[in-house]
Amino acid sequence: MKxxxxxxxxxxxxxxxxxxxxxxxxxxxxxxxxxxxxxxxxREEIQYPLKNIIPDPLKTDFxxxxxxxxxxxxxxxxxYAKLELxxxxxxxxxxxxxxxxxKALELGADAICLxxxxxxxxxxxxxxxxxxIPCFVFVPEQTPDAKLAQSTIYxxxxxxxxxxxRTCELLCREFAKSGNYYLAGDYVFRQEGQKSFSYELxxxxxxxxxxxxxxxxxxxNFAAIYKGLVELKAAGRIDTIxxxxxxxxxxxxxVVEGIFKKEKIIKDQVNTMADAVAVADPFDFYKVLEGxxxxxxxxxxxxxxxxxSSMKEMTVEEGIFTEPACAIPLACFKNNLDIFKGxxxxxxxxGTGLKAAHIVAKYSLSSPILSPKLERIQxxxxxxxxxxxxxxxxxxxxxxxxxxxxxxxxxxLYTEYVxxxxxxxxxxxxxxxxxxxxxxxxxxxxxxxxxxxxxxxxTMRKHGLxxxxxxxxxxxxxxxVSLEQGVGPMDAVLAAMKAETDxxxxxxxxxxxxxxLSPDTDSLVIVTLTLEKEGHEFTAKGASPDTxxxxxxxxxxxxxxxxxxxxx
Ligand SMILES: *Cc1c(COP(=O)(O)O)cnc(C)c1O
Ligand SMILES: [Zn+2]
Numbered sequence: 006m007k008x009x010x011x012x013x014x015x016x017x018x019x020x021x022x023x024x025x026x027x028x029x030x031x032x033x034x035x036x037x038x039x040x041x042x043x044x045x046x047x048r049e050e051i052q053y054p055l056k057n058i059i060p061d062p063l064k065t066d067f068x069x070x071x072x073x074x075x076x077x078x079x080x081x082x083x084x085y086a087k088l089e090l091x092x093x094x095x096x097x098x099x100x101x102x103x104x105x106x107x108k109a110l111e112l113g114a115d116a117i118c119l120x121x122x123x124x125x126x127x128x129x130x131x132x133x134x135x136x137x138i139p140c141f142v143f144v145p146e147q148t149p150d151a152k153l154a155q156s157t158i159y160x161x162x163x164x165x166x167x168x169x170x171r172t173c174e175l176l177c178r179e180f181a182k183s184g185n186y187y188l189a190g191d192y193v194f195r196q197e198g199q200k201s202f203s204y205e206l207x208x209x210x211x212x213x214x215x216x217x218x219x220x221x222x223x224x225x226n227f228a229a230i231y232k233g234l235v236e237l238k239a240a241g242r243i244d245t246i247x248x249x250x251x252x253x254x255x256x257x258x259x260v261v262e263g264i265f266k267k268e269k270i271i272k273d274q275v276n277t278m279a280d281a282v283a284v285a286d287p288f289d290f291y292k293v294l295e296g297x298x299x300x301x302x303x304x305x306x307x308x309x310x311x312x313x314s315s316m317k318e319m320t321v322e323e324g325i326f327t328e329p330a331c332a333i334p335l336a337c338f339k340n341n342l343d344i345f346k347g348x349x350x351x352x353x354x355x356g357t358g359l360k361a362a363h364i365v366a367k368y369s370l371s372s373p374i375l376s377p378k379l380e381r382i383q384x385x386x387x388x389x390x391x392x393x394x395x396x397x398x399x400x401x402x403x404x405x406x407x408x409x410x411x412x413x414x415x416x417x418l419y420t421e422y423v424x425x426x427x428x429x430x431x432x433x434x435x436x437x438x439x440x441x442x443x444x445x446x447x448x449x450x451x452x453x454x455x456x457x458x459x460x461x462x463x464t465m466r467k468h469g470l471x472x473x474x475x476x477x478x479x480x481x482x483x484x485x486v487s488l489e490q491g492v493g494p495m496d497a498v499l500a501a502m503k504a505e506t507d508x509x510x511x512x513x514x515x516x517x518x519x520x521x522l523s524p525d526t527d528s529l530v531i532v533t534l535t536l537e538k539e540g541h542e543f544t545a546k547g548a549s550p551d552t553x554x555x556x557x558x559x560x561x562x563x564x565x566x567x568x569x570x571x572x573x
Contacts (some may be wrong), residue, residue: 007270013044013054014019015193018291019123026054031192040193041232041287045319051204053104054197055111060509061103062135063093066213070209071216072379073352075322076335080342084570085214094155095357096281097199097226098128102189104198106132106487109187116141119189120170120177122148124281127155129189132535134159141180142174149516149535151363168492172469186436191225191288199226200396202353207242214247215348216303218334220355221251221260222282222362228292230353231300247351251293252333254312257283263290264304276521278309278364279329281356313368316358317398326358358389365475369395382495411442414450422548426529431550437522437529439568444531444546452565456506458557463494473497475557479505495556502560512536512567519552536567543567 011066015024019038033040044052089097106129110119116139119129127143133140140161142155145168153163166173181188184500189195206212212234219227227249234246234287236241253261257275272285287293297304307315316332319325333354358365370393375381385391411419419483422441426433433441459476466472469493476486491497499514506512517533522528532555536543543566547558 006551011045013042013052015324016043017041027102028179029336030194031188031190036088036112037200039291040294042193042197047241048238049240049242049290051201051233052236053107053182054194055104056106057111059107059123059497061099063124063131064099064103066098067205067209068092069466071208071323071325073323076318079322080339081346083323083347084338084352085350086323086325086354087202088325089202089355090325090331090357092128094128094131094365095360096128097202097353097355098124098195099131100201101195101198101225101229102128102267103131104556105129105187105189105192105194106136108194109133109189110136112137112288113185113361114186114187116179117187117189118143118181120144120173121190122152122170122362125190125528126153126161127159130156130159130161133161133521141177141186143177143180144172145169147516168494171225171413172492182484191223196229196232196289199229200233200236201239202226202230206351207237212243212352213262213349214246214351214428216250216345216350217247218250218252218338218352219331220279220282220333221253222284222288222330224251224260224293225291226355227296228289229250231292236413238373246300248300250334250337251304252337253282253306254279254305255306255308256523257285259285260287260293261306263287263311264294267294268478268514277312277329278367279312279333281328281330282333290327301516303341305337305341307333307340311336311340311502313398319354320358325354326478327354328356329364330356332357373537412450415445416447418448418450419445422456426548426550429550431527431529433529434523440522440531441529444548447545448562449566449569451568454561454565455510455559456502456561458502458561461553463497463499464552466490471495471497473501475501475505479509486549494553498553498556499560500558506564510538510564510568510571512563514569515542517556519555530555530557534563536563538567538571541567541570543570562564 015026017033017038018041020036022033022035024040028034042054050523069088071086071088077084090241092099117133118141120143122144123269130140141164142156142161143164146165147398165262166176221227237243238246251260254277257277257493259270259272269290273281275285277283312329315336316329321336331354375385457478461475462470470492474488476484476488478484487501487506489497489500490502491500497532505513512550514534515537520531527550529550530552533546534545543563545563545566547555547562549555
């Protein structure tokens with residue numbers, strides 16, 4: 006690879022060791038800490054850690070800075086939004102991918118690789134494609150194709166791995182070392198690209214914000230915006246830096262918790278509808294902590310419910326449809342009006358709502374199919390359903406039908422669920438009751454079940470493998486025990502069930518989703534499976550305090566649903 010540049014150094018923020026960028030752009034070789042770029046001199050214009058800078062070929066203009074007129078009036082504050090969703094792939098990450106890809110080219114890499122299922126993959130793929138360097142995207146097996154649409158059309162090579170996201174990350178890191186490949190991600194050069202946010206902002210008006218709200222996942226975007234402002238201040242272009250407000254979903258808030266504890270927190274698992282910020286191990290935590298401390302900032306969280314209603318409010322009042330992650334600033338602002346009333350606040354709206362169509366579908370009632378007759382349409386409009394559909398949004402994170410009364414058959418089904426859950430020594434909370442009722446009301450109450458699961462057992466094996474033994478009865482026949490292995494307990498149990506049921510009804514599992522209704526340990530878990538057979542898709546759900554049992558229920562329900570649907 007080519008020689009290192011002058012004009013800047015790559016330093017570890019923990020031990021101050023200067024690292025050689027030809028050796029690492031990820032972790033400090035001395036202590037494993039996170040790196041930052043120090044420039045030898047302060048300059049008025051933006052500096053990048055590159056020998057030659059080619060103007061961004063995909064981004065032709067600044068992202069808009071918009072005054073939020075109606076919300077400002079409503080909440081008696083001076084509110085602005087920077088529309089980062091206007092970036093080429095619909096997300097701010099393009100600012101960083103642009104510099105990462107140029108850096109990979111400068112270092113003479115043969116390809117770029119990364120592990121991501123979302124916005125990062127789409128963005129790196131777009132720039133790698135334009136600059137004609139191969140791009141490898143590592144994703145877990147369950148990733149739906151729709152999520153990979155952008156990476157696919159930008160010609161990335163999709164590496165679909167049997168296993169979860171963590172497996173992909175580790176494997177991708179190994180892959181990067183196995184060749185002359187540049188590992189992209191939330192690393193030091195991405196931050197240098199993303200700081201262009203601040204240089205744009207200063208061109209768009211006075212930097213007299215009291216607060217800048219940034220939704221946080223790994224913390225890299227926050228760190229980049231802050232670094233941009235620090236550099237602008239060092240160059241004399243601004244006198245003061247606004248206070249930063251770090252915001253996260255309550256159900257995925259290791260950074261906010263860490264700020265209060267003043268040390269990095271790593272979660273086992275996080276779960277929020279704002280999947281762009283669902284990061285359990287926040288890479289740039291210490292940079293965020295510094296930004297908060299140095300600017301007398303704040304850190305807040307908002308509930309899933311609050312995200313839903315703020316997302317809707319921003320769309321309806323200001324016409325801006327964002328991802329759920331971008332609803333966190335408004336939600337946290339509203340939760341803390343005592344601090345923010347009368348202040349000039351900037352919300353960083355990180356990504357477009359067009360990528361979150363599945364969230365809208367999930368939290369709204371779908372529209373019935375009408376016969377093509379004008380009077381039927383008239384009747385429908387007057388039926389009250391369209392109003393209920395609009396009003397149901399964001400009332401509760403559980404479907405509106407959670408409030409409806411169940412008919413006799415569904416009531417029976419519901420009682421069976423509750424009895425099963427009570428047997429496990431758990432009582433249901435208000436929100437869980439609603440979610441369960443809504444799930445049951447959407448279930449066909451007279452299904453015939455082709456299999457009955459009698460018992461199951463899970464054993465851990467070497468190398469992360471898990472063995473599952475599932476005892477079941479098929480079509481009221483003899484009990485059989487099916488043994489299979491998998492990369493995790495869910496995978497193993499599914500494999501064991503399928504090994505028996507595939508012989509009479511082979512369902513392909515397109516996707517599984519695990520929803521934990523509250524962050525504590527005995528929360529109710531709802532598993533949703535998307536299944537496919539001969540071009541027909543089926544959705545099936547199961548609920549239990551135990552994830553595996555919810556999965557088993559969902560799969561058995563899926564068999565019954567598919568059986569019935571395919572029989573007619
Ligand atoms: C990645 C992402 C974030 C979080 O940014 P971090 O740099 O990981 O903190 C927020 N919003 C959207 C839309 C994202 O894609
Ligand atoms: Zn170090």
